[in-house]
Amino acid sequence: MTKSTRVDRCRWCGRRFERDSGPGRPRTFCRRSCRQRDYEARARAKELGLGDAELVVARQRLDELHDGIAMLEAAIEDVERDISEAPDDPAELDRALQWLLSAARPLANLRLD
Numbered sequence: 001m002t003k004s005t006r007v008d009r010c011r012w013c014g015r016r017f018e019r020d021s022g023p024g025r026p027r028t029f030c031r032r033s034c035r036q037r038d039y040e041a042r043a044r045a046k047e048l049g050l051g052d053a054e055l056v057v058a059r060q061r062l063d064e065l066h067d068g069i070a071m072l073e074a075a076i077e078d079v080e081r082d083i084s085e086a087p088d089d090p091a092e093l094d095r096a097l098q099w100l101l102s103a104a105r106p107l108a109n110l111r112l113d
């Protein structure tokens with residue numbers, strides 16, 4: 001039997017991590033601190049009478065998430081237009097790709113904790 005790894009997403013922060021498919025319960029968090037935060041959030045939710053699927057998130061983090069999504073939506077619209085207007089212009093496509101990446105990166109790096 002070969003030992004294989006598969007990539008999972010941390011249940012708390014969403015970061016990707018490799019997990020061994022060895023014996024025992026599979027890891028669902030990338031770090032011990034994420035498991036701890038998840039535990040604390042669940043305990044807090046229980047105190048507040050929230051359901052297991054509900055989560056208390058700082059307003060500032062949620063605002064950052066919404067801002068990031070809005071920026072990404074705008075970039076997607078721009079890039080779709082650029083591609084349809086200049087489908088054969090490599091310089092334009094490169095510029096569009098860079099713009100899309102610059103809009104997507106803040107979201108990829110955003111953590112809610």
Ligand SMILES: [Zn+2]
Nearest residue numbers: 010013030034
């Ligand atoms: Zn994590």
